[in-house]
Amino acid sequence: MIGIRSAALALLLTLAVAAAATPGARAEGPRPDWEFSTDQAFDSASIPAYAGRHDAVYARIDADLDAHLAHLQRWVRQRSISAQDDGIREMAELVAGDLRDLGFRDVALVETPGHPGVFGHYDAGAERTLVVYMMYDVQPVEENWRIADPFAGELVEHEIGTVLMARGATNQKGPQRAFLNALDAIIQEHGTLPVNLYVIAEGEEELGSPNFGAVIEPYLDRLRAADGAFFPMNIQEPDGDASLNLGVKGIIYFELESKGGEWGGPAKAEVHGSLKAMVDSPALRLVQAIASMSTPDGNTILVPGYYDAVRAPSDEEQRLVNGLALRADDAAMQKALGVSQWIGGMHGREAIIRNLFDPTLNIDGIWSGYTGEGMKTILPHMATAKIDSRLPPGLEPDEAYRMIREHLDAGGFEDIELSRLSGYPAASTPVDAPLVRAAIGVFNRYGANPRVAPWLAGSAPFYQFTRTLGLPFVFGGLGHGAGAHAPDEYMLIRPAEGVKAAGLAEIEKSYVDLLYALSEASSE
Structure with a gap:
């Protein structure tokens, strides 16, 4: 029980933040590094x-x-x-x-x-x-x-x-x-x-x-x-x-749920925790399914095609970003949020680009089994997470849902239920x-x-x-x-x-x- 909750908490903390990289040539891996063609700034x-x-x-x-x-x-x-x-x-x-x-x-x-x-x-x-x-x-x-x-x-x-x-x-x-x-x-x-x-x-x-x-x-x-x-x-x-x-980013908001059933795990109610030696855990399966969607640090989305759909910054958008960078105050924003630093120590234009042009994957809540005081050693029969993903222009809600579903299925998580709660595209x-x-x-x-x-x-x-x-x-x-x-x-x-x-x-x-x-x- 304690291990499951600790892993879930770690995922919650790491997936909740937008990702970091430096503008320039395309980097190794799924995320693009946007190359700016102008240093002009909108004033x-x-x-x-x-x-x-x-x-x-x-x-x-x-x-x-x-x-x-x-x-x-x-x-x-x-x-x-x-x-x-x-x-x-x-x-x-x-x-x-x-x-x-x-x-x-x-x-x-x-x-x-x-x-x-x-x-x-x-x-x-x-x-x-x-x-x-x-x-x-x-x-x-x-x-x-x-x-x-x-x-x-x-x-x-x-x-x-x-x-x-x-x-x-x-x-x-x-x-x-x-x-x-x-x-x-x-x-x-x-x-x-x-x-x-x-x-x-x-x-x-x-x-x-x-x-x-x-x-x-x-x-x-x-x-x-x-x-x-x-x-x-x-x-x-x-x-x-x-x-x-x-404008605004778009969004999808959904629930992922793991339940015991034909694949294994208790199907009707929780069972004694000692039975984990013989019985699959829906809670652990949910954590593993979520973990499969990002790098171990939680800062790069591994769903195939997720970054490819994002539209590159136009000349006008580059000038706007450059103008924002001239007036950026990362320290003040971090202080207001109670955050010690951005991912990897990024700052200035790099942080602005990632905040605006990276899609995100964020756990809003995750729960399963006993969460009260003291101890109760059980193996829960279901586990649920609420997840949101912010979508920059180019990444459409239906496509985002499709890619996530296909990624889970390809990883052997066909039994994980994905319930759409909301979704709409970006606007600019x-x-x-x-x-x-x-x-x-x-x-x-x-x-x-x-x-x-x-x-x-x-x-x-x-x-x-x-x-x-x-x-x-x-x-x-x-x-x-x-x-x-x-x-x-x-x-x-x-x-x-x-x-x-x-x-x-x-x-x-x-x-x-x-x-x-x-x-x-x-x-x-």
Whole structure:
């Protein structure tokens, strides 16, 4: 029992990290070393800061700021825990009602096999059209909050200033309602918006967005005619630093399960541990199957073809990576994560390349048999692991699943059950898209010159915008928040002296600027 658990823990620790190598000629083994053809670096400061002025709208935001804050509090006070179906429909109806109050004439709750979505259309008669993505669901709450009720929407004095502390404050109700506040201020002053808007909201993002396709399906033709899509989000650090990601990796998430049966092992229930001398162990078999998918250190995937499918960095992506490398601070990131070093001591551009262009194989959880206090010597009849793999552009979910299944079968692990839980491809947007340039110009206006990455190493179903709808997609915005999915989640409302991240008023003004910048952007 102890040996099995120790081996599983070792695999968990070693497989959980992305792999390391040096760019250059292709190395021995399955992983490519990407050879860069340019040392040029993208500099977001080269994009002119947005220069438009909308003083009447800014003044309206300042005058109505207390009411705007009350709207944020109203949103976070409505429970909407998707995993528990707690307040979900009520939150969907709240979103729909707010869109109608703002003047959206075409608003509907979109029924799906799961939680409902929300659709809204504001026709301003404008030349440009923007799709705005929203999620109205939140994660369950846990203990150890510094406030008694995470759904009370309290204002709390924090070391960085006054914050709104609540579940959903920054992920994502706060920035989303701030965006709607900006719309309200524009409409109050000018009677309409500078762009047409579609709002598409789902209530299952925290569940992996299994039915988001059903939300957009009735409106595909209309949405495809838009000029871009935007997801309001707080992406600043307290010092004002901002990172703008132009996409995400894809993902597959699955369970591997080993059960006793015809191949051997107890089929119905655990048996006495002494019988291991004669009886196969499903737990050991699962550990061996997982171990077969990587090198002994866990840092190189051995599934045939897994790296071959990854698309090589384009010239544009190389310039973006080079720009990131100029501003990289590995030590600070390692300190924040509580990690002593990256694999093999890599740093700078090498680490960025591996983080963005390597697929990963990671054990999220593994369990079998007795895990309580003391001793219980048994031979478990089943063992299970939850595994995720992040997929760079080029490596498609169905192909990844196929290669893993074929690898297990070729290794004699046909009895290991593979259950798909989720999967979607990567998404990316070119840096020269008018929406991207407009967003960077707005960041630059507020002194938040962003680091721009070709994509995030994490995953989200943004392919629905870039591939299904064929639109450039930007997710981000001024503002700071922390604690998403954790206790004490907050969004900064009024920064303390010396804190450079935007407060609520500046966040809303930047959203105003973004809409006007898009309306004025050249299509070239």
